[in-house]
Every structure is written in structure tokens, then in C-alpha cells.
Amino acid sequence: MSTHQPNLSPKLCFWLCNTAGFSLLFAFWLGSGEVSGFFLLLFLIVMALLRWRLPEFNITVAIDIIVCAALSVMWEYPPFTLALPLFAAMYFGFYWAALGGLYLFLNFDPSLAAVFALAALCGVFLNLWAQERQERLNYRDKTAGRYYELENLQNDLTAALAQIERMTTVAERTRIARDIHDNAGHEIVAAYISLQTARTLMTEDTEALELYDAALDRLNNGANKIREAVHNLSAVTVLGMETLQDICQRFPACAVEFKGYGDTSKIPVYAWNMLESCLNECLTNVARHSTAQHVSVSLDATPHIVRLCVENDGVAKSNKRPMGSGLRNLRHRAAAIGGSLSVDAGEVFRVICVIPIKEE
Amino acid sequence: MTIFRYALIRGLRSPFSIACNCILPIALILIRPLWTGDMTAGFFFIAFVIIGGTLMMSQSILTDKIGGTVIRILAAPVTMLHYLVANLLACMVPLLFQLILICILGSALYGWSTGFSLALFLCYTVFSLASVSMAFAWHCLFKDRDTSLNSFGILATFMALLGGLFTPLDILPDPLQYLGAIFPVYWAARGLDAILAADIGSYVSGDYWLSLAAMLLFTTAYLLYGGKRRII
Numbered sequence: 001m002s003t004h005q006p007n008l009s010p011k012l013c014f015w016l017c018n019t020a021g022f023s024l025l026f027a028f029w030l031g032s033g034e035v036s037g038f039f040l041l042l043f044l045i046v047m048a049l050l051r052w053r054l055p056e057f058n059i060t061v062a063i064d065i066i067v068c069a070a071l072s073v074m075w076e077y078p079p080f081t082l083a084l085p086l087f088a089a090m091y092f093g094f095y096w097a098a099l100g101g102l103y104l105f106l107n108f109d110p111s112l113a114a115v116f117a118l119a120a121l122c123g124v125f126l127n128l129w130a131q132e133r134q135e136r137l138n139y140r141d142k143t144a145g146r147y148y149e150l151e152n153l154q155n156d157l158t159a160a161l162a163q164i165e166r167m168t169t170v171a172e173r174t175r176i177a178r179d180i181h182d183n184a185g186h187e188i189v190a191a192y193i194s195l196q197t198a199r200t201l202m203t204e205d206t207e208a209l210e211l212y213d214a215a216l217d218r219l220n221n222g223a224n225k226i227r228e229a230v231h232n233l234s235a236v237t238v239l240g241m242e243t244l245q246d247i248c249q250r251f252p253a254c255a256v257e258f259k260g261y262g263d264t265s266k267i268p269v270y271a272w273n274m275l276e277s278c279l280n281e282c283l284t285n286v287a288r289h290s291t292a293q294h295v296s297v298s299l300d301a302t303p304h305i306v307r308l309c310v311e312n313d314g315v316a317k318s319n320k321r322p323m324g325s326g327l328r329n330l331r332h333r334a335a336a337i338g339g340s341l342s343v344d345a346g347e348v349f350r351v352i353c354v355i356p357i358k359e360e
Numbered sequence: 361m362t363i364f365r366y367a368l369i370r371g372l373r374s375p376f377s378i379a380c381n382c383i384l385p386i387a388l389i390l391i392r393p394l395w396t397g398d399m400t401a402g403f404f405f406i407a408f409v410i411i412g413g414t415l416m417m418s419q420s421i422l423t424d425k426i427g428g429t430v431i432r433i434l435a436a437p438v439t440m441l442h443y444l445v446a447n448l449l450a451c452m453v454p455l456l457f458q459l460i461l462i463c464i465l466g467s468a469l470y471g472w473s474t475g476f477s478l479a480l481f482l483c484y485t486v487f488s489l490a491s492v493s494m495a496f497a498w499h500c501l502f503k504d505r506d507t508s509l510n511s512f513g514i515l516a517t518f519m520a521l522l523g524g525l526f527t528p529l530d531i532l533p534d535p536l537q538y539l540g541a542i543f544p545v546y547w548a549a550r551g552l553d554a555i556l557a558a559d560i561g562s563y564v565s566g567d568y569w570l571s572l573a574a575m576l577l578f579t580t581a582y583l584l585y586g587g588k589r590r591i592i
Contacts, residue, residue: 049584
């Protein structure tokens with residue numbers, strides 16, 4: 001079932017009024033049948049079609065007004081035909097055309113004045129309607145644009161949340177594996193070595209020695225199983241600064257220099273995720289919108305903040321959009337975790353992301 | 361050039377097109393009573409034949425539109441203006457040949473003077489131009505081939521009646537006498553009347569040029585309308 005609804009627009013109304021006007025004038029002309037009148041009508045129709053076909057020639061309505069005024073001496077209806085170009089001029093916003101009403105001062109006729117006033121008012125009202133409609137359309141487009149932007153931001157946040165969850169899981173597994181390896185694992189291995197040393201001192205009771213050896217074997221198996229578990233718990237994927245380095249190395253468009261400073265062990269998982277997204281976005285922008293030959297990435301970690309700076313020597317291909325939706329979304333995300341993202345488009349294009357490190 | 365060539369070939373492929381553009385005009389010009397004495401109906405019949413030829417030749421645009429060929433053509437580096445000009449030119453070429461043939465045969469058979477033949481040729485040419493542009497604008501209104509052709513046939517009959525091609529306009533009521541002026545046919549008939557009514561050697565009467573101007577204005581109006589209308 002079709003949901004199409006007829007769209008009554010000012011433009012449609014304008015052309016309907018024009019058609020009605022031409023029909024009335026043609027009906028007038030049928031009464032006399034004078035050739036000059038027909039030519040005037042045909043000329044006005046051709047000019048109207050020209051403006052319909054090529055809106056940039058709307059100014060030609062001035063020619064219509066001049067011709068109608070000039071020919072008013074040849075045919076009795078030209079003063080009435082003047083109403084049509086007057087209406088069109090008002091609709092196009094050429095209010096100077098109201099000077100065409102000077103004809104009234106020279107040759108005043110009440111019926112003519114009524115026709116002129118009606119035509120001009122109709123044109124003005126249609127023009128105002130068109131302007132209001134255009135403003136509403138612009139507002140609608142702007143609102144729709146913001147809606148889509150927010151939708152993109154929501155998608156980005158959802159994806160970031162899922163990634164943070166994954167990274168948190170991996171980080172926790174890594175921490176558990178490290179704790180087991182560094183604490184329990186070492187203690188058990190030390191105990192096993194001590195017991196092996198003590199074994200050389202026990203030589204008399206055969207039955208006790210057998211039990212002792214069995215216990216040692218079981219302890220050895222336990223140590224092997226712990227080692228295996230630690231190995232399985234350890235993360236295969238890279239995390240933290242290694243991730244950023246990996247992104248830089250895999251960037252195909254140009255050379256990327258990465259430098260890292262400070263202790264990064266205190267940087268939380270959500271901050272790494274933010275930094276990773278920021279670096280990805282910056283490098284994507286370099287590939288898409290700049291002619292950069294060299295990109296420099298530096299990561300500074302202090303006890304209170306972490307700062308990522310990405311700068312390139314390329315010139316933006318287009319200066320129409322200094323900050324795209326990707327960077328805007330990143331700015332929102334950075335603000336959501338108490339950080340900030342700033343862009344400096346000077347001689348080099350620089351993006352700086354600062355994220356505070358909160359104490360656990 | 362390719363579009364023009366194939367539009368011309370497709371236009372002339374139809375037997376009706378050949379009949380309207382070649383056989384019928386020659387047959388008409390050979391019927392002596394239509395061109396001599398007080399009977400001058402032949403001049404007006406030729407105008408009607410031109411409308412038929414226009415209708416036949418302008419079908420290529422309609423076929424392209426309905427079959428979707430125009431979409432494939434415009435996928436190539438061809439502008440819409442180039443496509444339309446090529447098609448309109450392809451419509452005009454057979455009509456021009458037909459008119460040249462008529463003028464030559466008329467001069468040979470009935471002793472038309474050079475001035476008379478030239479005036480006749482110019483009038484018919486401008487009328488052909490108006491007819492082609494009108495057919496083009498008309499075809500742009502429809503998405504169905506049969507509807508477009510049938511309705512144009514009906515329109516052409518009305519135009520011929522109200523334009524004074526078949527009957528004198530004097531026998532019609534006053535408003536109807538002027539109603540035909542909204543069609544180029546009326547002005548073509550008026551131009552032909554001006555040629556026939558003039559003395560030998562003075563064909564360039566004001567009424568004649570007025571008729572040509574009216575037909576040119578109609579051509580402009582139809583082309584502007586047809587050019588705006590979405591053809592795809």
C-alpha cells in the first residue's frame with residue numbers, strides 16, 4: 001500500500017496560480033482574438049517556462065513587467081497581464097517590482113488596483129510561506145544531522161564498552177597468572193627443591209622412602225599443572241603500550257614514529273581503550289584527509305594523567321570540516337571519563353588526548 | 361553522432377514512418393487537383409503529414425524512456441543535452457528531406473517560383489520544428505507508449521480541425537475560431553494562407569512572418585517544457 005501523500009508546496013501553489021492566471025487571460029483574449037494579445041500571452045508563457053526550467057533566470061521577470069507596461073497601449077488587457085509578472089516578482093522576492101504599480105498612479109482604475117493588490121499580496125504570502133518552509137526544512141535537516149551524530153556516538157560507546165569488557169577480562173587473567181607464577185608457583189618449586197635435598201638424608205626406612213618419593217612425584221605433578229595453568233591464563237593478545245606500538249607499525253600510509261615515556265602500569269583499562277580509539281581515529285584521518293609523510297606519536301604517563309599526542313606534517317585536503325564526527329565523538333568519550341581532547345590545526349596537525357588516572 | 365545515427369535508423373525502421381516521410385508526400389504532390397486551380401488543400405495536407413511523420417520519428421525517445429535504454433546511455437559520458445539534441449536532429453532530418461523533395465517536385469510539376477518554394481519551405485521547416493518539439497514534450501508526459509501515441513493522434517486530429525487544415529475556420533463559432541491559436545497548426549495554416557494569398561514575388565507579408573514568429577515561440581515553449589520534464 002502506497003504511503004505517498006501529495007506535497008502541497010509554495011512552489012506548486014505558485015505554478016497553479018500562474019496557470020490559473022494564464023487561463024483567465026486566455027479566456028479574455030478569446031473575446032477579441034487580437035493577434036498582438038496572443039503574442040503577448042505566448043511571450044509571457046515562454047518567459048514563465050524559462051524561469052521554471054532555469055530558476056537562475058528569475059530576474060527576467062523584470063523584462064515581463066517592462067514589456068507588459070510598454071504594450072499596454074496596444075491591447076486593452078496588458079494592464080491586467082501586468083498582474084502576473086508582478087505576482088511572480090513578489091514570489092521571487094523582488095519587491096522593487098512593486099514600482100510596477102506606478103502604472104496605477106498614471107492611469108488609476110479601481111478594478112485594476114484590486115487585481116494588482118491581490119496579485120502582489122498572493123506573491124508576498126507565497127514568498128513568506130516558502131521562506132518559512134525552507135527554515136523548517138533546514139531545522140529538520142539540522143536536527144536529523146544531530147540525531148545521526150548522537151546515534152553514531154552511541155554506537156561508538158557501545159563498541160568501546162564491549163572492548164573495555166574484553167580488555168578487563170584479559171587484564172584480570174594476566175594479573176591472576178602473574179600472581180600465581182610469582183607467588184604460589186615459586187614457593188612450590190622452592191619446596192620441591194628443598195624436599196629433594198632432604199631426600200638424600202633419608203636412607204634407612206624403605207617404606208617411608210617410598211611414601212616420600214610418591215609425595216615428591218605428586219608435588220612435581222602439581223607444580224607442572226600450575227605452570228600449565230599459568231601458561232593458559234596468560235593473554236595471547238597484546239595490551240597497553242604494545243597495542244599502540246602495534247597499531248603504529250601496521251599503519252600502511254606513511255612512517256609512524258612512536259615514543260613512550262613514564263610508568264604505564266598504573267594506566268587503567270578504560271584509558272587504554274580510549275587511547276587506542278584516539279590513535280586509530282587520528283591515523284585514519286591522516287590516511288583519508290591529509291598528505292602527511294611523517295606521523296609522530298608520543299605517550300606520556302605520569303602518576304596522575306596520561307597524555308597521547310599525535311601530530312602529522314600533512315596539510316588537510318579540505319578545510320571545510322576542521323573536526324569531523326569521529327573526533328567529536330572521541331571528545332565526548334574523553335569528557336565522559338574526565339579527560340579532554342584538543343585539536344590544533346596549525347603548521348602541523350596535532351591531536352592531544354589527556355586522561356586523568358584515578359586512584360583505585 | 362552515434363546516438364543521432366541510431367535514432368535516425370530506429371525512426372526510419374517503421375513502415376509507417378517510411379510511409380509518412382516518403383511515400384505519402386510524394387503521392388500527395390503527384391495528385392494535381394490538390395495543387396492547382398482554386399483547390400489548395402494539398403498545402404494543408406502536407407502539414408498534416410508532417411505531424412504524422414513527427415509522431416513516427418519521435419518515438420525513439422519514448423522507446424528509450426520506457427525500455428530504460430536512456431539510463432544505460434546516460435551511464436556513458438553523454439550529457440542529457442547531447443542526447444536530446446541528437447534525437448531531435450534525427451527527427452528533423454527526414455522531415456527536411458521530405459520538404460526539399462516537395463518543393464523540388466512542386467517547382468517541376470506546377471511551376472512554383474523560387475520565392476514561393478523558399479517561403480513554403482521555410483514555413484514547413486519552422487512548423488516541423490514546432491511539431492517535433494511538441495511531440496517531444498508530449499512524450500515526456502507519459503510513461504506508456506500506446507497511451508502517448510493514441511492521445512497524440514487524437515490531439516493531432518483536434519489540432520487539424522481547430523487549426524483550419526481541413527475546414528475553413530470561418531464556419532466555426534467565434535470562440536472556437538481563436539481556440540486553435542494555442543496550437544502551432546493554426547499558425548502554420550495562417551502562414552500558408554499568407555503565402556497563397558500573396559501576389560507573385562511578394563510572399564514576405566507581415567502575416568507570414570508573424571506566423572513564423574508564433575511557431576518559433578511555440579517551439580521554445582515546448583522545448584523548455586520537455587527539457588524540464590524528467591525523462592527517466
